[in-house]
Amino acid sequence: MSESRRPAKRPAGNRRPRQPRRPDATAVDPARTAARDVLRAVRERDAYANLVLPALLRERRIEGRDAALATELAYGACRSQGLLDAVIADGAGRPIDEIDGPLLDVLRLGTYQLLRTRVAPHAAVATSVDLVRAEFGGGRAGFVNAVLRRVAEHDEASWVSRLAPAEKSDPVGHLAFRYAHPKWIAQAFVDALGPAAGELAEVLAADDARPAVHLVARPGEISAEELALITGGEAGPYSPYAVHLDGGDPGQLEPVREGLAGVQDEGSQLVARALTLAPLDGRDGGRWLDLCAGPGGKAALLGALADIDGARVDAVEPAEHRAELVRKITRGLPVDVHVADGREPGLTTGYDRVLVDAPCTGLGALRRRPEARWRRQPSDVAGLVKLQRELLASATRLVRPGGVIVYSTCSPHMAETVGVVADAVRRFGLAELDTRELLPGVPGLGDGPHAQLWPHRHGTDAMFLAALRRP
């Protein structure tokens, strides 16, 4: 009987023979395994990193330093994907789409650590190799090892100078590469900055900075000063309702749990407030409309201000699950939620104030959505602009003569901002108010009459807003 056919002897005690075990990466390195799983969910099922990661950390009970590391790696690798992929393709000597998805996730994680963190290079490589070996065994781990060793031969600056478009002939492409943004987005920022295009590097860098948590103190419930005192935060510089926190989980704060405060970017607070400050021709009859209300952040602030002013808000949202979020967040406030398409909401005309916080590319909020910059495509813009124009046309029908519309986007892309507004002004004879006057005390809003906020100038999302009066 040959050696291979001989029946295996059972060791004493009837124990099974020991198999050589692959390392269990989950147990060895929970943070990197979690980050890898986030990248995989984003790649395979178009998941949102900032929804997947917190759920995954909770489910696996990953806390403290491990949670912080998983967050830094998952979000950082998502944000810098374009830069990482160019380096990986060079290191692998083949295009990215010829690398198996699960290996690419780990290569992105490893390359991010090598180029953009202080993790020691040997640890970045070894932990990546372990992740692959645990799942696929040695052959594929060898490939990852070889690629990452090539990546580790240069630092980030040197990879940028090797692979980025030349600064002289393509300055926007160069900065886009260096700050890991698609070029079309960097170009959209340049266009919106206009004469301040020299600030492009600062705008791009702001997208990678961890944004502070902004709370809104609900008017009539709690003041910003009280909220700051309770939470240990600082009052925001521009919105009278804003409090800034360094970090932490705002959902755990008592004022947030009790509904006295909410989480809302200070720029969004300024948009809702601007609608209430806009001067009307004639008296305010107290009929206010939020035409694109889900998930309800601005509707809640408008509702609280309406409560104080004796006004009432109709809030329109076509997606039932988002309308439900509006109902929840505005409970107890004078807000009526309508599940309807804002283009034909079936409401009685004659509103004094209408907010069109339009669906948009979200290019002004990239710092809050790690993977968004690589998912959005230039071809998305045209469809959104069409919808934005139709929503603004609908608002024009719904507002009374002398009433005011505030049109806003969390995108500075000019087709979605000044393009949509200019079209409405031309078609409907709307008068553009000086929107900057509706943001008292806020500097650096541009040449008007509209207003553009920027993360690098104001610490807010890059919200655009224009106030328009129907003649």
Ligand SMILES: C[S@@+](CC[C@H](N)C(=O)[O-])C[C@H]1O[C@@H](n2cnc3c(N)ncnc32)[C@H](O)[C@@H]1O
């Ligand atoms: C930028 S978000 C609004 C954010 C909201 N104002 C807030 O502060 O929480 C745009 C919203 O418009 C909704 N929307 C999409 N198509 C719409 C339509 N045809 N009519 C009205 N709303 C629409 C989206 O579902 C989304 O909830």
